[in-house]
Amino acid sequence: MRVLIISDTHRKNENYLKILPKIGKLDLVIHLGDIEGSEFTIQEAVDCPVEMVAGNNDFFCELPSEKTLQIGKYCVMITHGHRYYIGMGNEMLKREAVAQGADIVMYGHTHRPVIDISSNIIAINPGSLSYPRQENHKPSYIIMEMDADGEAHFTLQYVE
Numbered sequence: 014m015r016v017l018i019i020s021d022t023h024r025k026n027e028n029y030l031k032i033l034p035k036i037g038k039l040d041l042v043i044h045l046g047d048i049e050g051s052e053f054t055i056q057e058a059v060d061c062p063v064e065m066v067a068g069n070n071d072f073f074c075e076l077p078s079e080k081t082l083q084i085g086k087y088c089v090m091i092t093h094g095h096r097y098y099i100g101m102g103n104e105m106l107k108r109e110a111v112a113q114g115a116d117i118v119m120y121g122h123t124h125r126p127v128i129d130i131s132s133n134i135i136a137i138n139p140g141s142l143s144y145p146r147q148e149n150h151k152p153s154y155i156i157m158e159m160d161a162d163g164e165a166h167f168t169l170q171y172v173e
Contacts, residue, residue, distance in 0.1 A: 014085060016157040017059075020045035020093075020121025021141035023070065026054050028142040028152045028172045033058055036156065041084070045121035045139065046071060046093030068093035068121060085163050087116040094120030094138075103127065107134045117165070126153045128167050137167060 017039050022029055039061045046068025048055060056063045067076040079092035090110045097106035099122050107129075110118035117135040125147045126140035140146075140153035147153070152172040157165055 014040045014159040016041045018043045018139045018155040021047045023143050024049035025143040069095040089117045090115040091119045094122040103136050
């Protein structure tokens with residue numbers, strides 16, 4: 014199984030559309046918020062299910078603020094993160110995800126990529142495809158792949 018994890022596109026979908034042909038076949042796309050009305054564009058560009066949550070800039074949309082998914086053997090909580098003060102670190106969000114029974118929590122909002130693997134929770138932030146804020150300022154996304162044993166592996170990718 015291959016999952017594309019993106020966030021914070023802020024209605025600038027050029028990089029999303031640019032990376033899709035390079036990535037190849039996907040089984041799922043997860044958008045972690047700040048879509049700003051581009052839900053249709055995000056969905057129609059791929060031939061697989063798309064899961065989306067609302068971010069702090071997604072006004073007047075009907076997307077939930079968080080959702081729980083089952084991906085293989087993993088219970089995955091997806092949220093934008095702004096309601097968990099994610100700008101101050103991801104510890105509060107990780108505690109909440111564990112309390113909800115999640116194995117993986119995926120979030121956005123900071124525009125900085127994170128792959129944080131600990132013994133009780135995996136925290137994933139793909140950064141931003143439109144307005145990156147990490148040191149190299151490259152738009153980023155994460156590919157989640159399941160191996161033959163059902164174990165998840167995460168690869169941070171940059172748009173060149």
